[in-house]
Amino acid sequence: MKNGYIKVLVNVAILLAILVAMDVTMGWAGEKYMRWLNKKPRNGDAALVNYSLNAAVPDVAILGSSTAICHYDPDIIHDSLWAWQKKDYSVFNMGISNQRLTYDYYGLKCLLDRTTPSIVIADVWATYIGNDPSLSFYAFMPYANINPNIKEMLKSHNQLTFMTKSNLYCFNTEIIKLALSAFKSSGENVYLKSKVEIKEVIKQTEKDTTSLLPLSIEEFDAMIALAKDRDVKLFVVMSPTLRSSDTTSLSYRYIKEKCATENVPFLDYSNDEKYYQTHYFRDRTHMNYYGAELFTKDLMKDIKKHYAMRIKLG
Amino acid sequence: MIIYSFKYIIAFFVLFWIYWLLCKNKHTQNALLLLASYLFYGFWDWRCLLLLFATSVIAYGAGLYFKKVPIADKMFLRKSTRWWVRFAAVAFSLGVLIYFKYTNFFLSSINKLFGGGDYHPLSIILPVGISFYTFSAISYVVDCYQKKIEPTTDIIAGLLYTSFFPAILSGPIHKATEQLPQYLVKREFDYGLINKGFKEYVWGVFMKLCVADRLGMYVDAVYGNIANHNGTTLLFTSVAYTLQIYADFAGYSLMAIGCGKMLGIRLQNNFNLPYFSKTITEFWSKWHMSLTGWFKNYLYIPLGGNRVSKGRWIVNIMVVFLLSGLWHGAAFTFIIWGGIHGVAQVIEKLVYGKRIKTIENKFSVANVLRVLLTFSIVSFAWIFFRLSSINEVFTVISKIFNNRGHLFVEPTLFMAICSLLLLVLKDSFDQFGAKVRLFDSKYAVVRYLSIAMLIVYILLFGVLEGGQFIYFQF
Incomplete structure (x- = not known):
């Protein structure tokens, strides 16, 4: 029987040794692979997350979720700035599907570790500070042991467990998306290319009863403080949707008041009747190509107006 | 605590070594496993532990009575007290199952039948694993009554039989004749x-x-x-x-x-x-075998099995499968799912006759077609099983x-x-x-x-x- 115990222990030890070796190798290979992947931006959510967190150094950055991806056309922003300033600003849309305030804050932190952009546009919505971010951390797990900002993010949201020390565990699910990124050439924003039109307009005014999350308030405040500290011109923008935003909600009021107090431009297009047209949207939340074109041009006009009033672009 | 979670794996690893290194006889082994089982179940819902304990104790108690009174003695309403004890113990387990799982289903169905208004469900929690441990308890009571096994006097082993933690949440459903004897001897490494x-x-x-x-x-x-x-x-x-x-x-x-x-x-x-x-018959001999065995031993055979007239035999099959459907869930979609399997079995037994048992297990075009047909029927029936309303199914x-x-x-x-x-x-x-x-x-x-x-x-x-x-x- 004693032999049996020893045999079991030896088996467990050998298996653990193999797993640890694979885990370490995976971590090493993963980091190398992601560095390689960052040499040029590629399509696909995983590649975009990787590039945004670890490599992007734009002059103008757009932060946000799928609405940021769909509503802001970097080419229009680039051309508009060129026409105005005669300077070649690089513009990068860092929007990632299903992300919320937490990503915007830590995405900005990662960005400021590498560069100081001139303009950052944060795309927000009425429940921005009331949304529970806990469902959207999967995409960031591969960076838990690589990127200190992401490690801090996961820690502050209680996502760092004993298991996240494992590279294998951290790459769960995302590995396939990251692997597929290698085969996707750098390309245009597929969402922006969408010309699908929504068939009917159902304008809804949804009463928002979401309460504010203390951690989200902390992150929103920190994001504004961080931008001011590094002298980055931050624009907080609510882009159009087919749902009217509840301007009486706690979250909306907090965003508006905080921006006013901190002297951060808050541009709200969410209730602008101009955009309530079926041919501007591909669904009730996301604009299509025509909508994005119109909205981005309008936004740039307002940004220029804002600069004309305040400061000159540095 | 989910059986594949990291917490479970660590806890199991610790339990494994304590069990094999420190527990030197069957009593300490059983006591440790019982403690672990109650802790494991308590993690899900500690309130339901009492129910599990009561079900186990009543089954164990009934077994003790059968041991003490091995043959029918006093009669009451033309039945022996042994019969009544079995009836009470089985009724308790079934009663617990019916109350917790089917009360709302029955009341809402009655309400609908009599054209009542909106039915507001009673707030009854559904204890996890209830269908499994009540069936295991019934198996013990019936097998002791029928003298297929010797009732145990070891209360820890008796309780452990119903509560053994790996199987308590989703089976396999214990068969007393196979499971209990294992708790009555020391397990060797x-x-x-x-x-x-x-x-x-x-x-x-x-x-x-x-x-x-x-x-x-x-x-x-x-x-x-x-x-x-x-x-x-x-x-x-x-x-x-x-x-x-x-x-x-x-x-x-x-x-x-x-x-x-x-x-x-x-x-x-x-x-x-x-x-x-x-065939569907073969499917049920390979799918959820512990449940199939339970229904066969404690329902189909007592109903007369296939040693009755053809009409009665068809009724027996349909009863078994409709109840099997109901066991899976308190909804008509589950009952229809059971019905489809029952009808399919009746049809294939009528078509094949005794040949059904002699279909060879070899690779042939006919067998491939049979497998595909069986798979299609099973897949079709699963649609009823998965969706929550008949409208969705249609x-x-x-x-x-x-x-x-x-x-x-x-x-x-x-x-x-x-x-x-x-x-x-x-x-x-x-x-x-x-x-x-x-x-x-x-x-x-x-x-x-x-x-x-x-x-x-x-x-x-x-x-x-x-x-x-x-x-x-x-």
């Missing part, structure tokens, strides 16, 4: 059995996390939004669900069986490649036949299909007796690497968060 149990556990985790839960993400996405999907997608989804439920339930059973083996307890095998069945069936289009594809489907291919490959090797044995290879390197690769695969491609077993709700 058996390296071979432990090794086998570990491999079964890992394969069970793979089936659950990499196949069932990945397919589940796709199935939930489609069935959660039936109106927006075409018939092609719905047809594919019904097949995906057929595979999901197998991987889910067989995966859990394998994990439970594996954990049992690592503690020296052999639980009943629950699945034996059911989708390779050539929408799905109507779209399958009338609304073709492009298949809805999601990234998770790619991972599910890769895992599914691995599962099908292994099951095919098992079915056709191929000699590819990676986990049991004679080369140590192959053995270690194949297990390690499987664990790595699970860590990379399994759905590690938020999974739930389909059969927990039963």
